[in-house]
Amino acid sequence: MASLNVENLKVVYRGVILALNGVSLRAEPGEAVGLLGPNGAGKSTLVRAIAGLLHQYEGRVLDGKITLNGQDITHASALKVAALGLTPILEGRPVFRYLTVLENLTAAAHKLSPARARAITEEVFARFPRLYERRREQAGYLSGGEQQMLLLGMALLTEPRVLVVDEPSLGLAPILVEEVMRVLGELRREKGLTLILVEQNARAAFSLVERVYVLEQGRVAFEGSTQVAQSDADVMEFYLGAGASGGFAEAKRYRRRKRWV
Known part of the structure; x- marks a missing residue:
């Protein structure tokens, strides 16, 4: 198990576009934490920063600190972050x-001994029988769900913490x-595993995580347990679409938003 801590992180793209403005997040060993928010909130930027991938997107950390098990990885390369046991599964299903x-699974297992690689590959096929059926087909011809399962299998072969x-x-x-969330829960x-789940589908995330962070325009708008988030009318109305909409309800929601940020 491993812990992850992000403190007051500020990230810019191309030197001028502020994507994260003082974001803090923590995940204790073995904990499942959800990171929620709409498109453009900064979720993927935070993932890239944690994984050491910012430079590939012309981004850099202006301020703040990221630590993995107490070790500073703020400016570490993706290779170093991976060597410390953190594996990202990026959006867009990059198989x-x-x-x-x-062949995808073999590529992911390049650091393992042949015996260890075989054992984990067999485990992957046991968890995902459909992948075994299609093991000799090109990954580009898989369905979206099958590609997501393949990425989970590839992640397992890195033996993440x-x-x-x-x-x-x-x-x-x-x-x-539901199937993907079930498998993530089993793996955790x-x-x-310590799990950081980045999602727009808050209902799916709530089925798996214990605590949630909600990002809004590069800042943390809400932090709390899953139970508190689900009982908070502001979070439920704005992010899950619960409650009335239009007119006075919209005006109230706007005022809530302003209070959060």
């Missing part, structure tokens, strides 16, 4: 599309969303 399922998953439900049918419990 090797022209390689087969088996911290798993950061960005928008796993995006574009999936509800039944597949069985492997003792």
Whole structure:
């Protein structure tokens, strides 16, 4: 198990576009934490910063600190972050599309011994029988749900201690969303993983995480337990669409937003 701590992080793109403005987040060893918010809130930027990938997107950290198990990784490379046990699963399902399922898994296992790689690959196929059926097909021909399962399998082959998953439900049918969340929950419990789940689908996230952070325009607008978030009318109305809309309700919601930020 490993802990992750983000303190007052400020991130800019191309030197001028402020994407995160003083964001703080913590995940204790073995904890599942949700990061919620609309498009453009800064969720993916935070993932990139944590994973050491900002420079690939012309971004950099202006201020703040990121630590993994007490070790400063604020400006660490993606390779160093991975070596410390943190594996990101990025949005957009970035599999090797022209390689087969088996070749994708083999690529992810490049640091393991052949025996260890075989054992974990067998575990992946046991968890995802559909991947075994399609193991010799190119990953680009898989469905969205199958590609997400392949990414989870590839992540397992890195033997992570911290798993950061960005928008796993995006574009999936509800039944597949439930399946992905179920598998993430099983992996977290069985492997003792620390999990950061980045989602727009708050209802799906609530089924899995214990605490949530809500980002709004690059800042933390809400932090609390899943139970508190679900009982908070502001969070439920603004992010889940619960309650009335239009007229006076919209005006109240706008005032709530202003109080948060």
